[in-house]
Amino acid sequence: MSAxxxxxxxxxxxxxxxxxTGGTIEIEMLPDRAPAHVERIKELARDGFYDGIVFHRVIxxxxxxxxxxxxxxxxxxxxxxxxxxxxxxxxxxxxIGAARTAAPNTANSQFFIxxxxxxxxxxxxxxxxxxxxxxxxxxxxxxAVGEPPExxxxxxxxxxxxxxxxxxxxxxx
Numbered sequence: 001m002s003a004x005x006x007x008x009x010x011x012x013x014x015x016x017x018x019x020x021t022g023g024t025i026e027i028e029m030l031p032d033r034a035p036a037h038v039e040r041i042k043e044l045a046r047d048g049f050y051d052g053i054v055f056h057r058v059i060x061x062x063x064x065x066x067x068x069x070x071x072x073x074x075x076x077x078x079x080x081x082x083x084x085x086x087x088x089x090x091x092x093x094x095x096i097g098a099a100r101t102a103a104p105n106t107a108n109s110q111f112f113i114x115x116x117x118x119x120x121x122x123x124x125x126x127x128x129x130x131x132x133x134x135x136x137x138x139x140x141x142x143x144a145v146g147e148p149p150e151x152x153x154x155x156x157x158x159x160x161x162x163x164x165x166x167x168x169x170x171x172x173x
Contacts, residue, residue, distance in 0.1 A: 013038070014161030015045060015131065020153045021143055025136030027096060030129060034085040037098050037107065037130040044077055044109055045158045054152035057112075058145045062119040065099055066155060067110035071148065076108030085128045091120035094133030094140075113140050 009028040018024045031038040044050055049069070056073050057065040068075040084104040091097065095114045098107035107128055114120035133140065143153045 009134075009161075011161035011164065015041060015158065016161060016164075017050075017158050018156040019136075019139045019143070020156055021139045023136055023139035025139055026134050027131040028134050029131045030089070033087045033089055034098070034128050034130040036082050037085055037128050040077075040079065040082060040109070041111075041130060042160050043079075045160055046163065049077060049109065050155050050158035052154055052156070054148070054154050055143050056148045056152060058143050058149055058152075059147070060145050061115055063097075063112040063114050064140060064143045065110060065112040067099065069109075071152070073110070073148075076110060079108065081105060082107045082128075085130075086125050087129060088125060089129040091123045091127075091129065092117040094137050095120060095129055096131035096133065097123060098128040098130060100127065115141070 013029045013031055015027040015029055016024050017027065029038045029041065050067065053066055053069060054071045055064045055066045056068055056071050065073070082098070082105070084107070089095070091114055093114060093116050097112050097114070099110035099112050100107040111130070113133060144151055
């Protein structure tokens with residue numbers, strides 16, 4: 001258990017992602033740093049948008065990217081793109097960032113999870129940080145690599161912690 005999980009986020013600001021790699025990750029969402037992005041993630045999770053979506057771009061030592069319903073890296077939700085919410089939050093192992101094009105205000109539904117401290121540190125202040133994995137990085141480490149992976153792993157189920165009563169399997173964890 002990481003030090004950050006000692007001060008656990010409220011259930012309303014906790015996201016769970018069941019991965020096809022065999023486990024569930026717990027993410028502390030950061031509404032104080034990226035309120036619009038956190039609201040979007042919650043909305044899409046509650047709509048079931050992320051369930052079954054593949055990790056389409058996975059680079060060892062860097063990150064695993066997901067959130068595109070087409071699985072190509074070119075798609076997103078039908079919602080409008082979000083304005084950037086850049087902060088000085090340092091990218092490190094388990095940091096979740098909003099994926100976007102070269103234009104800053106183009107984040108939509110895609111996001112990435114950093115594998116280690118050094119591989120993502122150069123992204124600090126250039127990509128919106130909306131969350132931090134606090135438990136389950138061992139399952140992220142098992143995600144199939146490739147651009148795209150030959151046999152991509154998926155987000156089986158995604159839910160907000162305060163909605164756990166509607167996800168009976170979550171209560172058992």
